[in-house]
Amino acid sequence: KAGVTQTPRYLIKTRGQQVTLSCSPISGHRSVSWYQQTPGQGLQFLFEYFSETQRNKGNFPGRFSGRQFSNSRSEMNVSTLELGDSALYLCASSFDVNTEAFFGQGTRLTVV
């Protein structure tokens, strides 16, 4: 079956702009989690969605938001981009949070 698809793979944005990243989970998976990965901070949890509901949110400012659609596809949005938002953003889908997570290849965001 198809894996987790994240689009786009690479993005370059300017400070102050906003960006939307997309994640299509594995068919049948209703839990989608987002992570920010940077060399200094490792994998930081952003939020988790299950059946269109955000069940948990990490310690990120309100500029980071997300949503999940009825087909389980998820988007995350970052507004007013800052240089420090440059990172690899990973999406993971699973049947539920305590089961194996399948990761996409990530979107590498560079803010200049």
Place this chain on the structure above:
Amino acid sequence: AQSVTQLGSHVSVSEGALVLLRCNYSSSVPPYLFWYVQYPNQGLQLLLKYTSAATLVKGINGFEAEFKKSETSFHLTKPSAHMSDAAEYFCAVTGTTGGFKTIFGAGTRLFVKA
């Protein structure tokens, strides 16, 4: 609250030598524990998972991990390292406390010398 500590941000072994990557967890409830591997410019791939069925868990690519409740540890081992094992490895914990999120360790980068 749950947490994961990986001891050693970098580990270097010779090809053919034992691989030991350390992970200690903190959880107030029986945890679900995972090891993931990440190759450059890739997402994470599951190596193995512990879900209380057996304390010794075997995963892919010859890796295994042992859950030791008394030591709150879940160390990853492989008897003989291969060059292709060079990657970053993440230990993760999840459970019902803290609500619906998986916590990852900081990662350990494994180097394999020829």
